[in-house]
Structures are given as C-alpha cells and as structure tokens.
Amino acid sequence: MIVDYLVIGQGISGTFLSYYLKQEGKSFLVIDDFQPNSSSRVAAGIINPVTGRRMVTVWLAGEILPYASKAYAEIGQQLDIRAISSKSVIDFFPNPFMRESFVKRIEEDDQYVHTYPEQNQFNPYFHYEFGCGEIRPAYLVHLETLLPSWRQKLLNESEMLEEAFDIQQLHVGETGVTYRNITASAIIFCDGAGSFDNPYFQLLPFAPNKGEALIVEIPGLPDQHIYKKNMTLAPLAGSDLFWLGSVYQWEFDNPEPTQSFRKNAEAVLKEWLKLPYKVIDHMASVRPATIERRPFVGLHPNHKQVGILNGMGTKGCSLAPYFAKQLVDHLLYNKEISAEADVSRFSRILGKQS
Numbered sequence: 360m361i362v363d364y365l366v367i368g369q370g371i372s373g374t375f376l377s378y379y380l381k382q383e384g385k386s387f388l389v390i391d392d393f394q395p396n397s398s399s400r401v402a403a404g405i406i407n408p409v410t411g412r413r414m415v416t417v418w419l420a421g422e423i424l425p426y427a428s429k430a431y432a433e434i435g436q437q438l439d440i441r442a443i444s445s446k447s448v449i450d451f452f453p454n455p456f457m458r459e460s461f462v463k464r465i466e467e468d469d470q471y472v473h474t475y476p477e478q479n480q481f482n483p484y485f486h487y488e489f490g491c492g493e494i495r496p497a498y499l500v501h502l503e504t505l506l507p508s509w510r511q512k513l514l515n516e517s518e519m520l521e522e523a524f525d526i527q528q529l530h531v532g533e534t535g536v537t538y539r540n541i542t543a544s545a546i547i548f549c550d551g552a553g554s555f556d557n558p559y560f561q562l563l564p565f566a567p568n569k570g571e572a573l574i575v576e577i578p579g580l581p582d583q584h585i586y587k588k589n590m591t592l593a594p595l596a597g598s599d600l601f602w603l604g605s606v607y608q609w610e611f612d613n614p615e616p617t618q619s620f621r622k623n624a625e626a627v628l629k630e631w632l633k634l635p636y637k638v639i640d641h642m643a644s645v646r647p648a649t650i651e652r653r654p655f656v657g658l659h660p661n662h663k664q665v666g667i668l669n670g671m672g673t674k675g676c677s678l679a680p681y682f683a684k685q686l687v688d689h690l691l692y693n694k695e696i697s698a699e700a701d702v703s704r705f706s707r708i709l710g711k712q713s
C-alpha cells in the first residue's frame with residue numbers, strides 16, 4: 360500500500376490533520392488503537408477565551424477562537440453532525456475575593472468577561488451566595504460525537520487501521536518511510552501521551568499532566584451553559600448528562616481514576632447543586648502538556664520524513680484545528696509554522712537523539 364502520509368493517532372489532533380489532508384486531496388492512512396482513556400476521549404471539549412483564576416486571555420485567542428468555531432462547523436457539516444455549540448460560561452464566584460477580581464477584570468478589558476444581569480436565574484439549580492458573571496464567546500466541542508463520526512468516515516473510506524502502531528517496525532529512509540507493507544512519504548505522530556516514549560521526540564520538554572472527570576446525570580439542569588464554581592460542569596450531547604471536572608496534577612503514580620478525586624468532586628457538587636444527581640462514570644487521562652505551554656508542530660530537524668502534531672496540553676480543542684492546518688500548509692506548500700509552536704525551536708535537543 361502506498362500513501363502520501365501515515366498519521367499515528369486519531370484524537371482531536373489526528374482528526375484535524377487527516378481532515379485537512381483530505382481537503383487537499385492527499386492520500387493517507389490513520390493508525391489508532393482506540394485507547395478509551397486518551398485525552399480527547401476524556402476531555403470536556405470546552406473552548407474558553409480566558410484561563411486561570413486571574414482570567415488571563417488565552418494565547419492567540421483573537422485568531423484561534425474564530426478559527427476553531429469555523430473549522431468545527433465545517434467538519435460537522437461534512438459529517439452531518441453538530442460538532443460545536445456556542446455556550447457561555449456562567450462563573451459562580453466561590454467567595455467575595457473572586458467576585459472582586461472578576462469585576463476588576465471587566466474594568467480592565469471586557470472583551471470576554473461580562474456581568475450577568477439575571478443574577479437570580481440559576482437559583483432553582485445552584486447555591487451561589489456571591490453571585491455570578493459570564494464568559495463569552497465560549498464554545499463546547501462535541502468530542503463524543505465528532506471523534507466516532509470522523510473515525511467511521513475514515514473506516515468507510517479505507518483510510519483507518521484500528522490497531523496499535525509498533526514503532527519497532529518503522530523504517531525511516533532518505534525519501535520516505537515504510538511500516539510493514541505501507542510506504543509513505545512521511546509519518547506524522549499525533550499520538551498524544553504516546554509520544555512521551557517515541558524515540559524521535561521523547562527529548563522534547565513534555566510535562567504530562569493528569570486530569571479526572573465524572574459523568575453525572577442531572578435531570579432538569581438546563582444545558583445552554585457551561586457552569587463553573589471550583590469545578591466545571593459541561594453539558595454532554597443527549598439526555599441530562601454532564602461532565603464534571605477537573606484537576607491538574609503534575610505528580611502522579613499512574614493514569615487511573617482515584618477515589619480521592621471522586622470524593623472531592625462529589626463534595627463540591629453536593630455543596631453547589633440543588634438538584635439530585637447520579638454518577639454514571641469516572642474517567643482519568645494524561646494531558647500531553649509541555650513545559651512552556653506551547654504545542655509541538657512540524658518536522659523533525661534531522662528526519663524530514665517524521666513529523667509531530669502534539670503538546671496540545673489543556674487546550675487541544677482550540678489549538679488542534681489551527682495547528683493541523685498550519686502543518687498541512689507547511690507539508691504541502693512549505694508555509695511557515697508559528698515560531699512559538701514550530702518544533703524546530705528544539706533542533707539542538709532533537710539533534711542529540713539520532
């Protein structure tokens with residue numbers, strides 16, 4: 360079998376990389392072993408224009424948010440699904456200090472952070488004695504619909520192998536790569552946490568970060584918003600289900616769900632929510648984060664047939680479409696990748712590898 364590109368992984372990065380390759384009429388094969396606890400399958404899918412307690416505007420928000428909104432709408436149209444919804448974040452202040460810093464933030468710059476005039480609207484559902492504000496525009500990517508739909512399309516068109524990729528069987532030559540009976544001009548790794556052990560990229564400054572979430576059923580809670588107070592509640596597509604998370608753990612022994620997270624998440628929910636709820640599932644995953652919080656995009660400096668689209672950290676839903684497009688434009692038209700994301704910034708480190 361001869362293809363232009365071999366793509367390893369079909370999380371949100373591999374999905375958009377293959378989407379743009381397809382748009383350009385390139386042939387490819389995606390290999391993905393469907394790990395149920397991979398980051399894209401555990402994520403909430405939130406695209407939030409601000410981040411952290413101080414609600415700092417996220418990197419490249421002005422470019423990346425509108426880009427993502429359009430890209431998800433387009434892929435959704437092609438698949439005949441709803442891949443993204445516009446949902447503002449209702450931020451319930453856990454204490455007077457947080458309310459103060461929200462108000463201060465509005466005074467500095469109110470592009471994304473707003474007062475919420477209907478302060479009593481959420482009284483039937485939540486306890487929030489210090490009021491709430493609104494963050495918008497914000498979006499919710501329906502990963503639970505998008506990832507399987509795109510996968511099915513790839514399967515139908517014989518562009519997907521559902522199995523584990525074994526790097527021992529990869530041969531990288533001068534003009535291309537071979538993997539078993541497959542020949543390609545290049546291989547692109549979109550394998551998330553899989554790249555931590557990849558001999559071509561393991562020296563990159565990854566900073567694995569563990570997160571956990573509960574899936575809870577909350578009949579009667581409106582699904583028009585994402586809700587936040589110490590934790591985040593995000594509606595999932597379909598009947599009364601919500602995603603509740605998360606934590607950011609830099610130190611951990613294993614990637615499994617923990618009792619301590621479940622206990623803490625339920626305590627937060629009990630104190631916040633007025634409605635009855637039922638826990639349906641508990642998931643955990645390791646985010647492919649990086650020390651300097653910027654992705655790794657581009658070709659290996661010593662092996663131009665080996666590339667990477669990874670390091671999406673906590674923001675894969677907004678970053679992956681934008682940088683997948685940059686990578687495809689780089690591969691096909693030699694266009695530049697943003698300097699802060701281009702993996703060539705680590706040429707010296709990667710040069711030590713082989």
Ligand SMILES: Cc1cc2nc3c(=O)[nH]c(=O)nc-3n(C[C@H](O)[C@H](O)[C@H](O)COP(=O)(O)OP(=O)(O)OC[C@H]3O[C@@H](n4cnc5c(N)ncnc54)[C@H](O)[C@@H]3O)c2cc1C
Pocket residue numbers: 367368369370371372373390391392393394397398399400401402403404405406522523524525549550551552553569570571572604605643644645646647668669670671672673674675676677
């Ligand atoms: C609890 C939690 C909540 C999150 N919430 C959000 C959020 O709300 N918004 C947001 O933007 N981001 C969120 N994130 C981060 C987001 O999940 C990641 O940034 C993003 O999913 C990374 O996508 P990826 O495609 O690069 O990697 P992954 O999602 O890890 O995908 C890698 C794929 O490669 C496959 N793979 C790996 N190794 C192999 C192999 N050897 N052979 C074959 N296949 C292989 C895996 O099965 C997987 O399908 C969250 C993460 C966590 C853990």
